[in-house]
Amino acid sequence: MTVPVLPRLRVRTLAAPPVPDLFDLLPPDVDAASVVSWVREGSGLIGWGRAASSRTADGGRGGPDRFATAAQWWRDVVAGAEVVDEVDLPGTGLVAFGSFAFAPGSPDGGGLVVPRVIAGQHDGKAWVTSIEDLDLSTAADTEPGVSDPAPTDPAEGAPAAPDLLPAPGEAQSEPARGIRLLPGAVAPPDWPRVIRAGIARIAAGEVDKVVLARDVVAAADAPIETVDVLRRLADRYGATWTFAVDGLVGATPEMLVRLQHGRVRSRVLAGTVRRDRTPAPSVTEAHPELEDAHTPDPRLRFVSDAKELEEHQFAVRSVAEALAPHCAALEVPEEPFVLELPDVYHLATDISGEASDDATSLDLAAALHPSAAVCGTPSEAAARVIAELEGMDRGRYAGPVGWLDASGDGDWGIALRCGQLSADARSMRLFAGGGIVAASDPESELAETEVKLAAMRHALGLGS
Ligand SMILES: C=C(O[C@H]1C=CC=C(C(=O)O)[C@@H]1O)C(=O)O
Structure with missing residues (x-):
């Protein structure tokens, strides 16, 4: 079994203006498979791009240990991350999304994923978090919706919130066909x-x-x-x-x-x-x-x-x-x-x-x-x-x-x-x-x- 590479992440959360609809923030050219969401009554988190994943190249990590393996991976990722969080609310700073197989024997065991960008809002406060893998920052910078080059100092040159976001309302829902x-x-x-x-x-x-x-x-x-x-x-x-x-x-x-x-x-x-x-x-x-x-x-x-x-x-x-x-x-x-x-x-x-x-x-x-x-x-x-x-x-x-x-x-x-x-x-x-x-x-x-x-x-x- 292959093991996931342990990333070194740089994370920065900045305050951002609240938006009527979080989904308007998803870039139109986003890779749909990378979209993450946890939204209820307009509050919550959405994200896109991929900074890191506990899933291996051979798919998921199934088996009865699938939760423990992901939990250990997360502890290691957190320990190695540089985080600046200027908002400090639930869902700010370094966040991973996850989903796990129902059965231990499932070929798609699931795991954790850390997006490149997370936008969140709650109780009238909004924020955006940018996450980059310091070892892969050149490749990650080409992802949709991530427009700023990698900063070198987490306390200074991180991209400002508006640079990370498309203009609200750019993406419109199309009726499904066929x-x-x-x-x-x-x-x-x-x-x-x-x-x-x-x-x-x-x-x-x-x-x-x-x-x-x-x-x-x-x-x-x-x-x-x-x-x-x-x-x-x-x-x-x-x-x-x-x-x-x-x-x-x-x-x-x-x-x-x-x-x-x-x-x-x-x-x-x-x-x-x-x-x-x-x-x-x-x-x-x-x-x-x-x-x-x-x-x-x-x-x-x-x-x-x-x-x-x-x-x-x-x-x-x-x-x-x-x-x-x-x-x-x-x-x-x-x-x-x-x-x-x-x-x-x-x-x-x-x-x-x-x-x-x-x-x-x-x-x-x-x-x-x-x-x-x-x-x-x-x-x-x-x-x-x-x-x-x-x-x-x-x-x-x-x-x-x-x-x-x-x-x-x-x-x-x-x-x-x-x-x-x-x-x-x-x-x-x-x-x-x-x-x-x-x-x-x-x-x-x-x-x-x-x-x-x-x-x-x-x-x-x-x-x-
Ligand atoms: C298994 C499902 O629902 C569960 C959750 C709520 C109510 C349920 C029920 O009444 O059977 C199920 O336990 C499903 O939605 O696929």
């Missing part, structure tokens, strides 16, 4: 059969819950524009995290873990209903205040549906148990709330605590992965059932995706509602799955995957 959706590993009519096989494994006592996912291939006549996909996702799914790393693009509603100044948070999702679902699940005695059978609000019925609550509790427990060794004063609400997205309602629980060791956000993401929201319970048996029944490699779908800074703070979501762009950008594999418990209905589970695919259909300009 995109067809083709069956993936399992055609839709066959999906209920796979779900039935999953339910049989639950009945046999092998697992309590298993999350089964399928893929759909979007084939395009012309290259799919990552930037257009990101814009559509951010416009319609503002409350989710719009992400892109190494061609994996999506809008996830699920925050696996956020570590910021010693505070740990996680948003657990599991349990889904379509927003227009009828008939709505019935009310049980778990929520006597909702027993008005005439209540028209499906959210109220949803929070007391026994099957959805059971599926959700498996996921909450798996996250709480994985965080417990790293946190003091872990707060786990007893009941979920309903998260509203444009196409679905999810049962959601926000868990929080104080970090009690020096685990970085990436270490915590590794400890939490795979949660029962994307794998099942018990985890190992569920992963085996997934490998046997899905008939596909998930790649980086359902793996951790996000960023971390030099201190180890950062955000890691679960790569859901997403697609993997092919190397030639002419196709994208879209993914959607759902948690299966004993009471699951195979036909409803097919419908649930269709509704979860709506985000990426919309992102490709195919309607929802």
Whole structure:
């Protein structure tokens, strides 16, 4: 196996004027595969170009050690970097973006990538970070959007923020043309059969819950524009995290873990209903205040549906148990709330605590992965059932995706509602799955995957 070269990075973050839309800052001629994003409700980080990557020339670094290998690489990169940060906010200074394979055996293990330019904004403050590899600065200077030669002193000649950015509004979203959706590993009519096989494994006592996912291939006549996909996702799914790393693009509603100044948070999702679902699940005695059978609000019925609550509790427990060794004063609400997205309602629980060791956000993401929201319970048996029944490699779908800074703070979501762009950008594999418990209905589970695919259909300009 080849090992990644350890770069010597020079990093400078400067204040910049806030912009109405971060995606306007992406240069029109940007290499789409290098675009990174972590944006929610107009705030967050985007980046482009490549200053360094933990991925090797032979692809990803898979295996059970994929997180530990990337974490060590990051420690070494941080130790060797020269950083001047004039803004000092979460997401400033040296930052890496990452995404990791769901399964250790996946050929695309994933890893960390440090862009050449990162633009960020939060709470009315904006900044731009330039990053160069001191050993490769001549080649890197030719990347789009990076217009200034390499400075020699990090405290002096670094490029000023405006030089790094294209004029806002240069890039415009084009409607997608000539995109067809083709069956993936399992055609839709066959999906209920796979779900039935999953339910049989639950009945046999092998697992309590298993999350089964399928893929759909979007084939395009012309290259799919990552930037257009990101814009559509951010416009319609503002409350989710719009992400892109190494061609994996999506809008996830699920925050696996956020570590910021010693505070740990996680948003657990599991349990889904379509927003227009009828008939709505019935009310049980778990929520006597909702027993008005005439209540028209499906959210109220949803929070007391026994099957959805059971599926959700498996996921909450798996996250709480994985965080417990790293946190003091872990707060786990007893009941979920309903998260509203444009196409679905999810049962959601926000868990929080104080970090009690020096685990970085990436270490915590590794400890939490795979949660029962994307794998099942018990985890190992569920992963085996997934490998046997899905008939596909998930790649980086359902793996951790996000960023971390030099201190180890950062955000890691679960790569859901997403697609993997092919190397030639002419196709994208879209993914959607759902948690299966004993009471699951195979036909409803097919419908649930269709509704979860709506985000990426919309992102490709195919309607929802
Ligand atoms: C596996 C997916 O969703 C997970 C996250 C939220 C709700 C889920 C559910 O209700 O099954 C899944 O656990 C997916 O979107 O592909």
